[in-house]
Amino acid sequence: MRKYLYLLVLAFSLIGGSLVIQTNWHKPVATIKSASEYLQVSANFCVTGMQGNSLVIEVTKGQLQAGSVGRLWQASTNLDQGDCLSGVLQLSPAQPFERFAFLARLKQVTGPIRQSENLEFVSAVRKFAGSMRGEASNLVAGLAIGIDSGLSEQFRNNMKATGLTHLTAVSGANCAIVLGLVWLTLRMFRLGRGVRTIITLVSLAGYVFLVGWQPSVLRSAFMMSTVYLSLELGRRVWLPAALAFGSSILLVADPWMAIEFGFWLSVLATFGLVMLAPRLVEKFEQNMPKWLAVGLAATISAQIWCLPILIYLQGGFTTHSVLANLLVEPMVPMITVLGLLGFLAGPIFPWLGEVLVGVATLPAGWIVSVANSLANSPIGLLPIGSDALGLSLSATFVISVSIAIVKRKFGYTALSLAILCIWLGSLGNSAVRQVEFANGNWQVLACDVGQGDALVIRSNNAYALVDVGKDPELIDSCLDEIHVETIDLLVLTHFDHDHVGGLSGALLGRRVSRALISPFPDERPVASEITEQIGSTGAEVTSVAKGVTGSLGEFTWEIISSLGIAGSSANEASLGMKFESKDLIIYTLADLNEVAQDIMQSEIFDSSKPTVVKVSHHGSADQSAELYRRIGADVALISVGKKNSYGHPTSRALKILGDAKTQVFRTDLSGSIAMGVSNGVIEVKSAGAR
Known part of the structure; x- marks a missing residue:
């Protein structure tokens, strides 16, 4: 026991030391200061990796300190891993505990883009994979080498709703x-064990280099290498120890992985497979074919140990995930092998690459059909509380059921069932149908931007963004998650910091078509600075009065409150709006006070359509009870920061909404909240509190 304690202390010491060293090198104070001032700088940099929809870049020289690491919005240019260039970067600040010193958008390329000769073939492979057309072909690219940029937003959402997003990670x-592919191929030749081992590991390293340096890839490759070496060299290995060793080494190399959900989901899924799958296979194959027993055991094992994090992230458990994974997992090896061979052959023999990928699209088409069919089925998400009680019960259930499976003892099985009953009994009943966050049906989404406002309205792939919160990183992350690249209508209701401070994050890598601002004569410097910042993007900026109308996809919108110079404050003169489609009405009340709300009552008309209201001023006490009664909304959205110092939302605001029989959803409790209408019912999806 003491030996393991020493190893644990050593691991933490190495990780902590690495964090200090890398922070000083990759996040210098001068660079962080430049980002906090939103400067434009000239720099030479290289693309060293990928993270989601962004590129990881490292500065080599210029106006930023060499070694500084930042995140570059990928849509701003067609760069790939290994590219080096000089350019002008528009900086914005990163979160304090991120791995990045800055966030950036490439404003201008000022020199040639240089690609290392060693990376030419890798770039050609990725380019060939990126040229795929159709959902099934792009899914092959995602499964084989992790390039999923060609997948449609609708299909991404369907994969998320059915628990299949891990396939393209x-x-x-x-x-x-x-x-396995390399090892089986080499077994056909008379090669020594040493030569075979070296070629196999070099092939795996090449695969990692091809798909990009991502946390789950590095962790998995390191662990698989450890296990492979142990088995190939004839030594037995305890797989949990291999996982712990591999994870520790990776955390030393990249300490910021420790705060990434993807890394821990990957670790926990592997741990579940290692600990539970063998026993479950042994049990299941007594009553079913072995291939089915293996698939079912693997799916259940991974799902069990990922359960607490999935509940935290999704606000519940995707009821279709086990079935969906069981239906598609047998296709994954075939697609991966054919796709990888096709993409490797494509740059040299395009016809051969297209044939191999074409064959792989047949089983990939099955996965597309499964995801689309199950995503449109009812009851996609079992809502489960992501509070301390819910997470504690879920973690206790996971540990108890794991012991019951491994030890095969009735006592632990009974304990697991008892915990499950208590857990489910604590959920209560929900009057609103809740499904997976940000699936394809949402029409309005409240981004969790802390104590601030940021509301996204969507119709036919057109997006309106009403305010941007105060934190550039939070609004950028929210818009990234829902794949917004063009903001068709940007509304800045007034110039308070908690409504406009995050503008640089909203603009990062995105185009704005039209922007609306309040005509109130705001003399604060921020008003002119923000207006100038929007104008510099080329967007049409309009100061709008009450009665101005427009359209967004199937929605029509109207300014129903804009007091302008008649307003006594920026809040009172902020822009109130109404969005209406054939099946939904949305009221956005900015920071309107009770006076402005009372004036606005004449703009409210009775309707039988489902109605959503974005509550004014984060649920302050300055509300008009009569206005909310007239609106009669089914659902109220309150965008508010957790444990804020203002006491928002106030008891008065909540009582007004309760009296109006309006169900309340709050970002401080539920995180980002998406809503849409299905068969006349408002569906609510929450991402889970941060």
Whole structure:
């Protein structure tokens, strides 16, 4: 026991030391200061990796200190891993505990883009994979080498709703398939064990280099290498120890992985497979074919150990995930092997690459059909509380059921059932149908931007953004998650910091078509600075009065409150709006006070359509009870920061909404909240509190 304690202390010491060293090198104080001032700088930099929809860049020289690491919005240019260039960067600040010193958008390329000769073939492979057309072909690219940029937003949402997003996140399964493919091929030749081992590991390293340096890929490759070496060299290995060793080494190399959900989901899924799958296979194959027993056991094992984090992130458990994974997992090895061979052959023999990828699209088409069919089925998400009680019960259930499976003792099985009953009994009943966050049906989404406002309205892939919160990183992250690249209508209701401070994050890598601002004569410097910042993007900026109308997809919108110079304050003169489609009405009340709300009552008309209201001023006490009664909304959205110092939302605001029989959803409790209408019912999806 003491030996393991020493190893744990050593691991933490190494990780902590690495964090200090890398922070000083990659996040210098001068660079962080430049980002906090939103400067434009000239710099030479190289693309060193990928993170989601962004590129990771490292500065080599220029107006930023060499070694500084930042995140570059990928849509701003067609760069790839290994590219080096000089350019002008528009900086914005990163979160304090992020791995990045800055966030950036490439304003101008000022020199040639240089690609390392060693990376030419890798770039050609990725370019060939990126040229795929159709959902099934792009899914092959995602499964084989992690390039999923060609997948439509609708299909991404369907995969998320059915628990299949992990398929396009290259991880342990892909690394195991590659190792197995190379190992079986080499077994056909009379090669020594040493030569075979070196070629196999070099092939795996090449695969990792091809798909990009992402946390789950690195962790999986390192663990698979450890396991492979142990087995190939004839030594037995305890797989949890291999996982712990591999994860520790990776955290030393990149300490910021420790705060990434993807890393822990990958680790926990692998741990579940290692600990539970063998026992479950042994039990299941007594009553079903072995291939089915293996697939079912693997899916259940991974789902069990990922359960607490998934509940925290999704606000519940995707009821279709086990069935969906069971239906598609048998297709994954075939697609991965054929797709990888096709993409490797494509740059040299395009016809061969297209044939191999074409064959792979047949099983990939099955996955597309499964995801689309199950995503449109009812009851996609079982809502489960992501508060301390819910997470504690879920973690206790996972540990108890794992012991019951491994030890095969009735006492632990009974304990698991008892915990499950208590857990489910604590959920209560929900009057609103809740499904997976940000699935394809949402029409209005309240971004969790802390104590601030940021509301997204969507119709036919056109987006309106009403205010941007105060934190550039939070609004950028929210818009990234829902894949917003063009803001068709940007509304800044007034110039308070908690409504406009995050503008640089909203603009990062995105185009704005039209912007609306309040005509109130705001003399604060921020008003002119923000107006100038929007204008510099080329957007049409309009100061709008009451009665101005327009359209957004199937929505029509109207300014129903804009007091302008008649307003006594920026809040009172902020822009109130109404969005209306054939099946939904949305009222956005900015920071309107009770006086402005009373004046606005004449603009409210009775309607039988489902109605959503964005509550004014984060739920302050300065509200008009009569206005909310006249609106008669089914659902109220309150955008508010957790444990804020203002006491928002106030008891008076909540009582007004309760008296109006309006159900309240708050970002401080639920995180980002998406809503849409299905068969006349408002569906609510929450991302889970941060």
